[in-house]
Amino acid sequence: PDLEAGTAALERQNQLTKPRGSLGRLEELAQWIATWQGSSTPEMRRPRISVFAGNHGIAARGVSAYPSEVTAQMVQNFINGGGAVNQLSEAADADLRVYELDLDRPTRDFTTGPAMTEEGCARAMAYGMMAVEQGLHVVCLGEMGIANTTSAAALCTALFGGEPSDWVGPGTGVDARGLARKAETIAAGLEANPGALTDPLEALRCLGGYELAAIAGAVAAARLARTPVVLDGYACTAAAAVLAKLDPRALDHCIVAHRSAEPGHALLLEKLGKQPLFDFGMRLGEGSGAALAIPILKAAVACHTGMATFAEAGVSGQAH
Amino acid sequence: PDLEAGTAALERQNQLTKPRGSLGRLEELAQWIATWQGSSTPEMRRPRISVFAGNHGIAARGVSAYPSEVTAQMVQNFINGGGAVNQLSEAADADLRVYELDLDRPTRDFTTGPAMTEEGCARAMAYGMMAVEQGLHVVCLGEMGIANTTSAAALCTALFGGEPSDWVGPGTGVDARGLARKAETIAAGLEANPGALTDPLEALRCLGGYELAAIAGAVAAARLARTPVVLDGYACTAAAAVLAKLDPRALDHCIVAHRSAEPGHALLLEKLGKQPLFDFGMRLGEGSGAALAIPILKAAVACHTGMATFAEAGVSGQAH
Incomplete structure (x- = not known):
């Protein structure tokens, strides 16, 4: 992070025609983007939305309200422009990329091993x-x-402790029995993968999935590229x-x-x-919440770079 | 309100390629807009931001951190495109109008009468x-x-009761003495205007201001025009x-x-x-928070009208 750029951004914020701090989180966002982009006048013209898709062996255990073929069907829906994230991407004038990770070869059911x-x-x-x-x-x-x-939820239980029941939720909409199946599946997964409890990367390998591993990789690569990242809901975070x-x-x-409606989030x-920036009770995933943050980031950058200073505008300062 | 259009909008939401309700508040917003626009496929191409400016006799009592000439200076700043609301309006592709209400003739100091x-x-x-x-x-x-x-704060005390100190806050940034002056000014205003306590419109006349009266008029006119309205922060609400x-x-x-940082809000x-939709700790006024809601409304409408249905996309429904 470029702390000098962040400090210069803060100095600019304090000269703009508004009481100091009165744009609240928008000011913090502008400074945060400046710090990572390494520029006191950050930009937000090239936002990217990257959605990774993968299939899970545990889907066969009845832990979702939907059958596993829906993953590929929804990817096709994204390609055809029919998903929520397509509309949100277009509304934000962002570039959307969808990545399939071997959908025909799901991960192994983690109750039987990694x-x-x-x-x-x-x-x-x-x-x-590579997507970054x-x-x-x-x-x-x-x-x-x-x-x-x-x-x-299995990953969170392994990484942060607690009971599986602390971390599971309805997801796409399972009932109480489905919820119990989710918790049982996780308990079995932790038992089958003892190494997951002591090593975060091993937890990812044993309990995660291809799309979740890709997200972890993208977050790491963005750090190296000094690119700000917006995380979406529960699985992404x-x-x-x-x-x-x-x-x-x-x-x-x-x-x-955003804060997802999925309680573990x-x-x-x-x-x-x-x-989180906002809480709209969303629980769709597919980058939908993250996409909705783009106009907010654009607004933060637009205020930061476009507003007049008190001196430029000839506006009087505080009276005392 | 057109409840049939709202019901039709909800039916459409339930066919779109997502678990029911998984877009949370975005779904509610789409239905709300449909209800008021009287169409199950609402639109958000013509958003308007209307900012009303007025001056207040009580400004002479030291209740603000800024001198009263700043009202006109900021209006000029808006006309020149240098305000926060200008950037937010442009970012949202909205039409911004600024209305001055006799800035050279402030309202009467309400501690001496209406x-x-x-x-x-x-x-x-x-x-x-007429602005609607x-x-x-x-x-x-x-x-x-x-x-x-x-x-x-005077209006809120008259309308909802409580002590002036319950309703005052730092505004543009007054200190503890300024805060006390605000509460004293309100107490004096209520004493000088006994009619304000029993009649809401009389409260507006006695304790409000030209820009606040204009906002009340705009809200009423929008109701007649069945136009959805977004309110901003404390003074506007x-x-x-x-x-x-x-x-x-x-x-x-x-x-x-949004929920303003001004505690009375x-x-x-x-x-x-x-x-409120969001809480970014903003306390600038000038329609800044309301303007930031426009991209969210656009996103809600875009998802509602642009997403494919399960049938259109050939996506499987719930497994059971």
């Missing part, structure tokens, strides 16, 4: 890293993968949390767009010390 | 009503007026609250964009039963 081989997990992470190009002004991350809120467990500063270049945000 | 004559208040309301044209897809309201958070005291349903066509939102 979800991914070491090579499979590493390849998915590398795939996510130079010159993007922000990267918004999202996921699609039937059964992945169970995978996310859980994937990024792997890096936070490796290094508490690893997500300083990330904000979380609020708990996860608390563990990460992240204050 | 702020406005009956004719003056009525003219300001009519001026606000047919065919707008939403009207976002804002204000500029040095000392108007004191006027807003206080002006609209006059109508809510006359009729509890009078603000059904209004949402409040949270209390006022509670009294009105309004859940």
